[in-house]
Amino acid sequence: MSAQVSREIRLKARPTGLPTKDDFELASVELKAPAEGEVQVRNLWMSVDPYMRARMIDRPSYAPPFQLGQPLQGAAVGEVVASRYPAFKSGDIVRSMFGWRESFNAPAKVIEKIDLRGLPMQTFLGAAGGPGLAAYVGLLKIAELKDGDVVFVSAASGAVGSIVCQIAKIKGHTVIASTGGTDKCVYLEELGVDHIIDYKATKDIPAALRNAAPHGIDVYFDNVGGAHLEAAIEVARPFARFALCGMISQYNGETPAGPRNILLAVSKSLTLKGFVINDHFQLMGELANQIAVWFAAGKLKARESVAEGIDSAPEAFLKLFSGDKIGKMLVRLG
């Protein structure tokens, strides 16, 4: 097998505030044949996710920071094109954390062969991947969703939020979904949520939430932080549970904002619980099985926004923060 070229996106500069295209660079590397125990994978889809912003900061966290001049990392699905490991063969569909590049060699042991279960392969970067796991774990394990709960979700048209909405509706809950912009509101209507808050068209998020949930909310799935978190605390019923999945309003923040009404967490006996999906990967199989069942039954839809080609990946990533996409943001590489 002859050497071939793979293009990849590297972190050129650590962004301060909102990242720009200039923080990224496209580079080409020559890919040798895989060594003993390795596979070579041609990526077909890669994921861009908000959590990657945090890894661009040089500080200790649950995942190590990205390194300057090195390719970024993230979830990707692809096809094995060469294998020197018995359990993998050419044509196998695999998931890895070697996104942001067209092709790569890696030890087979850090690559996951996917049983597609009838799902499109890119679903394993969305509803049946990390975002779906965040929705599933956050709602069912972290917020301990129970019958009758009124559920509030922010960034509800996003990769995670849209799955939260759908799982909660499948389970029969009243769902209040916040998003920004008419197109996204239309999408949320399609998902069948009970109340939609267009926060960009709303001066007073707590009032809008109170209007949608006159008796208060029992569960808040937070993807946004900031004013949404404050509104949720304001309108929470006693003993409400908050799954803190992400706070996209805070990621680029020169002016981080805490919920000024946090004192209400005492008098209302609220539980605010942060989580990271890395601690719940053992549920990935259960999730994929469940998503496949719902998908086949037409109960769950996986909306995607797709950018084409590795060179479009930085722009796709930036759309996570501009909000200029609906559902799971993906980059098609194959």
Next chain:
Amino acid sequence: MSAQVSREIRLKARPTGLPTKDDFELASVELKAPAEGEVQVRNLWMSVDPYMRARMIDRPSYAPPFQLGQPLQGAAVGEVVASRYPAFKSGDIVRSMFGWRESFNAPAKVIEKIDLRGLPMQTFLGAAGGPGLAAYVGLLKIAELKDGDVVFVSAASGAVGSIVCQIAKIKGHTVIASTGGTDKCVYLEELGVDHIIDYKATKDIPAALRNAAPHGIDVYFDNVGGAHLEAAIEVARPFARFALCGMISQYNGETPAGPRNILLAVSKSLTLKGFVINDHFQLMGELANQIAVWFAAGKLKARESVAEGIDSAPEAFLKLFSGDKIGKMLVRLG
């Protein structure tokens, strides 16, 4: 039995910001003989507690607001002086929520007869009362204290905090205690805590906390909110649990402050859990038994600051916010 006079403290005005003496008024009422099913109680001790500040605001909460022109309410212990209910007799020591007054008649069913278990009766307003219950429930049930946890407590020399410190030390934990002022630091040394932070002498609470807990904290017992809560989030280890018991920095606040680093609750998988002791009253007997054992063994001390006479009650209450007291603030009425 002839009618007698009882003096009481009424809410004269709803305070804005820090309460002042002018928000209270002393009044006298004539007390008739108790009716059928009632007891008459002469209060010997009454409690002033920070939560009472919240009840001075006219808004719905877990307890109804105090009414203008009416006597305040709160925990008190006293002696039955007349009874028209078979299960109570003169001389019985009882606890009630009819504090802020010298004597009262009430239906026997809302009065609790106390088995002193060898404890001084006023302990049932402190270590074996609401503040002790807050410490006990907050540490053991809400924060789910487990072996090896490093515990951080704010307002550590207060009625709740001092019991938190002592329970955590009895159970063998490293305890970091924050308070303000030299006298209180001396008191915390007597309690045997491992590290003391005098926040009034510290410009950088997170740095002081990091210094005391280089590997981070596992449990934060919050009585203060504000900068202390932020520092605890900053220095928390992954999966740390926060018992949100109170936030005295926020009670009089014209400028409420949320923790600006709340985003770290996601990446560190923190749990912040507010609670109110009213939901845990069923543990009051278990608490009193345990406190009596520790007290008899010399393992737990109940430090008190005592004001004398009903007319001193407003000032005693104000000391909760000026910090001009150590341990449980009490008013002796008998």
